[in-house]
Amino acid sequence: MRITTSIMALVLALGLALLPAMAGQEIKTYQGQKLSPYNREYDNSIRGPQKVDRQAYRLKIDGLVDKPQSLTYQQVLALPSVKEVVKMPCVEGWSETLLYQGPRLKEVLKLAGVKKQAAFVMFHSVEGYSTGLPLEFLRGDKILLGYKINGLELDQTRGWPFQLVVPGKLGYKWAKWITRIELTAKPVKGYWEKRGYSNTADASEGYR
Numbered sequence: 001m002r003i004t005t006s007i008m009a010l011v012l013a014l015g016l017a018l019l020p021a022m023a024g025q026e027i028k029t030y031q032g033q034k035l036s037p038y039n040r041e042y043d044n045s046i047r048g049p050q051k052v053d054r055q056a057y058r059l060k061i062d063g064l065v066d067k068p069q070s071l072t073y074q075q076v077l078a079l080p081s082v083k084e085v086v087k088m089p090c091v092e093g094w095s096e097t098l099l100y101q102g103p104r105l106k107e108v109l110k111l112a113g114v115k116k117q118a119a120f121v122m123f124h125s126v127e128g129y130s131t132g133l134p135l136e137f138l139r140g141d142k143i144l145l146g147y148k149i150n151g152l153e154l155d156q157t158r159g160w161p162f163q164l165v166v167p168g169k170l171g172y173k174w175a176k177w178i179t180r181i182e183l184t185a186k187p188v189k190g191y192w193e194k195r196g197y198s199n200t201a202d203a204s205e206g207y208r
């Protein structure tokens with residue numbers, strides 16, 4: 001009896017000690033690089049922060065694939081992930097340097113088996129936003145399905161559950177709150193692309 005109590009006390013104490021680590025502290029510098037803060041005032045998303053239901057959430061992968069997928073958040077998190085410090089150039093000439101973590105997009109696509117005819121990938125978001133890029137480009141090692149920034153899980157403003165990490169591309173290609181990845185044969189225009197923005201969106205291009 002006494003032993004059980006002390007074991008329980010020990011487990012409790014250990015749990016309490018681990019709590020701060022589990023809640024997570026923001027990483028401010030990484031391998032000598034100073035990171036931009038996770039929290040900021042600025043928000044230019046088309047409908048503002050989005051609350052996505054954790055239990056109901058599924059990441060759909062469909063279109064030109066062999067095995068369409070409907071993945072839970074945990075299934076995506078179970079994939080091997082990488083960490084990368086990347087710069088996201090946004091509108092009005094500002095940029096952020098952040099530490100992103102997530103699986104490589106190519107590993108996520110592998111689960112669905114991309115068909116030969118597929119050449120373009122569209123990302124659809126919970127609030128109706130969309131954007132896309134050529135499959136060839138997205139197979140690069142630096143392209144991630146980001147779920148953490150500076151060591152912290154994405155939240156309603158940062159794009160929970162996933163944000164596309166596409167170094168070298170302008171901000172509007174970094175889709176947040178992704179719910180569906182669709183493989184197509186031909187390039188498709190997304191939300192901003194339909195409104196006149198470049199579908200290539202190289203960071204060096206500027207915004208038009």
Ligand SMILES: Nc1nc2c(c(=O)[nH]1)N[C@H]1C(S)=C(S)[C@@H](COP(=O)(O)O)O[C@H]1N2
Nearest residue numbers: 045046090091125129171172174175176177
């Ligand atoms: N779902 C969704 N994703 C989105 C947007 C949006 O309105 N909705 N805006 C894009 C634009 S224009 C920019 S600049 C970046 C901003 O991303 P950040 O929150 O990481 O700075 O998100 C991109 N992804």
Ligand SMILES: [Mo]
Nearest residue numbers: 090091171172
């Ligand atoms: Mo943007």
